[in-house]
Amino acid sequence: MRVWAVANQKGGVGKTTSAVALAGLLADQGQRVLVVDLDPHGSMTSYFGHDPDQLTSSVFNLFQHNGQVPEGLAAALLLDTSHPNIQLLPSSTSLATLERQSASQGGYGLVLSRALAQLWNDFQFVIIDSPPLLGVSMINALAACEQLVIPVQTEFLALKGLERMVHTLNMVNRSRKQALPYTIVPTLFDRRTQASLSTLRMLRRDYADHLWQAYIPIDTKLRDASLAGVVPSQLDTGARGVLAYRALLRYLLAQSLSRREQVA
Numbered sequence: 001m002r003v004w005a006v007a008n009q010k011g012g013v014g015k016t017t018s019a020v021a022l023a024g025l026l027a028d029q030g031q032r033v034l035v036v037d038l039d040p041h042g043s044m045t046s047y048f049g050h051d052p053d054q055l056t057s058s059v060f061n062l063f064q065h066n067g068q069v070p071e072g073l074a075a076a077l078l079l080d081t082s083h084p085n086i087q088l089l090p091s092s093t094s095l096a097t098l099e100r101q102s103a104s105q106g107g108y109g110l111v112l113s114r115a116l117a118q119l120w121n122d123f124q125f126v127i128i129d130s131p132p133l134l135g136v137s138m139i140n141a142l143a144a145c146e147q148l149v150i151p152v153q154t155e156f157l158a159l160k161g162l163e164r165m166v167h168t169l170n171m172v173n174r175s176r177k178q179a180l181p182y183t184i185v186p187t188l189f190d191r192r193t194q195a196s197l198s199t200l201r202m203l204r205r206d207y208a209d210h211l212w213q214a215y216i217p218i219d220t221k222l223r224d225a226s227l228a229g230v231v232p233s234q235l236d237t238g239a240r241g242v243l244a245y246r247a248l249l250r251y252l253l254a255q256s257l258s259r260r261e262q263v264a
Contacts, residue, residue, distance in 0.1 A: 001120050002256065005145035007130035007138060009168065010161025013153040014187035016043040017222050017232075019129040021245040022149075022252075024231025026125050027085035034123040035081070036112070037091035038141055039131040040098075045090040048081040049229045058092035062115050063136075067107030074115040075122070082230045087123075089115075099135050112140040132161075134168050142172050147256060148182035152203065154189045154196040154215065162207075181259060185248060186215035212251055216244045 006019040016039075023033045037044040038059060042052025052058070057077055062069055078087045098108075116126060130141040142148065148169070152162050162184065173179045184207050190196045203211055219241030225232040232242045 001116070001123055001126060002147070003116060003126040003128070003145045004147045004149060004252070005128040005130055005141040006149045006151065007128075007141060007165065008150050008152065008158075008161050009132055009134060009164040010153075010158055011132040013158055013161065014151040014216065015132070016047060016129050017226070018149060018151045018185065018187065018216070018245070019044060019127045020047055020226075021222070021232050021242070022249055023086055023125070023127045024083060024233045025242075025246055025249050026127075027083045027231070028233055031085065031124045032122065033086045034078070034089060034116075034119060034126045035086060036089040036126060036128040036141075038095070038112070038137040039091055039129055040093055040096035040137075041131070042091040042093065044129045045088065045092075047226055047229065048079070048088055050079060050088070050090055052090065052092045055090055055092040058090045058095065059112075060092050060095045060098065062111050063098055063108060067111060069111060069114040069118065071118065074118045083234065086231070095137065098137065108136050109139050109143055113144040116144055134164075138168075139172070142169070142180060145180070147252065148180055149252070150182055150184045151187045151216075152184055154186050154199040154203075156195065156199060159199065159202065181255070182210055183252060183255065184211045186212070188218050189215040190218045212248060214244065214247055214251075216241060216248070219244075 006015050008015060023035050027033045045052045077089055079090055081088050128141045130138050150165055152158050186200055186203055217240050219239055221236050221239035222232050222241040225235040228235055
């Protein structure tokens with residue numbers, strides 16, 4: 001099982017779209033994929049047609065056992081999606097209370113890791129959609145994953161969110177045995193605007209070592225897929241956005257393979 005997280009400490013940068021698009025492309029290849037929604041807003045959960053306001057069982061249930069995860073609980077929480085090779089560990093709005101509950105107790109940082117350990121043989125990939133705030137949910141995502149994807153909208157204000165995210169990552173890496181590798185992904189790129197062009201230049205100047213050099217363009221087909229509740233590649237396999245995410249996936253897989261060979 002390979003675990004990737006998608007995170008940024010700014011909303012509206014394409015986190016959920018990136019997570020769903022990558023999951024869909026992996027699933028199209030026959031991989032069994034689990035998508036995990038750790039955002040109390042439940043964007044990914046809503047994407048696949050489930051209402052986070054109505055769900056009584058969700059990822060929140062994992063955090064109700066003093067940092068432990070009862071055997072079989074993770075599997076019992078899974079929901080089907082529109083893609084036969086993708087299952088969802090959904091969010092619910094009750095996840096918003098997690099910070100308050102966990103403040104008085106320790107041991108919450110590895111709950112997701114313990115849950116995924118129960119599902120290790122059931123999936124080949126896990127893609128985690130993280131909330132845009134540093135807290136228990138994001139810490140769980142960073143602790144559980146082996147690779148981090150940071151979508152960054154190509155506009156100036158998004159660079160501040162990236163700065164915060166990299167700062168958070170540096171703090172987390174101090175407590176890890178190995179630094180968590182990350183890839184910055186320019187998103188919502190519009191070559192017609194100076195804002196997109198100048199932001200992309202700044203990303204290439206300041207973050208060259210961790211930047212995917214291409215970009216995800218603005219593509220209405222990505223929004224249409226969300227409205228239809230299907231992964232983008234199911235709606236239009238030749239859409240500009242899908243082609244870009246396919247190139248990103250090839251890059252991420254190559255990066256992951258290279259690191260595994262270095263370890264071996």
